[in-house]
Amino acid sequence: GNSVTQMEGPVTLSEEAFLTINCTYTATGYPSLFWYVQYPGEGLQLLLKATKADDKGSNKGFEATYRKETTSFHLEKGSVQVSDSAVYFCALVHGSSNTGKLIFGQGTTLQVKP
């Protein structure tokens, strides 16, 4: 079945460090891929998405490129801030326009220290 695997957390970085959170997926065909973020005390919110191979999603300095050959969608940011501390979820949607399920990875906690 369809699934998403993320790197284990927590990830602890100093401010201005480079961030990579790995995400790989298993799916037939061509799913759409997403990164959601959950800040402390808030609901999940969409960070970025890519709907086809080689697409790059970007938002708030974060980027991820849809790599079909490696079935990956790694999240990157060149210089993290303390305010980026959150839980990050990789996800995919596969299926018809109405019934396709959003399937999440297990989440990766990022802690950025000043």
Next chain:
Amino acid sequence: EAGVAQSPRYKIIEKRQSVAFWCNPISGHATLYWYQQILGQGPKLLIQFQNNGVVDDSQLPKDRFSAERLKGVDSTLKIQPAKLEDSAVYLCASRSGPNTGELFFGEGSRLTVL
């Protein structure tokens, strides 16, 4: 625009007791989801509604969980009787239009079963 509202935010019950969670989606959003998020795991879809009809409840443990969205607006998720393994955060999400994968989540209801 008001976001997805959920209540209660926290609930502690004994096993075999019952509990109900309420969700009011963003106004005009026809599709509503309930997800279960166990600590250390990603959210897992329990049930999806389109207006007042069920689209997918394949992962809902129907012997103890029930959900309704009678008027196609707000929704209630009930657990009866609760088990220890039901301890989790219950997330409600909604969307409008085609399934682009962008869901709007509430802050969640955290259930602890003792």
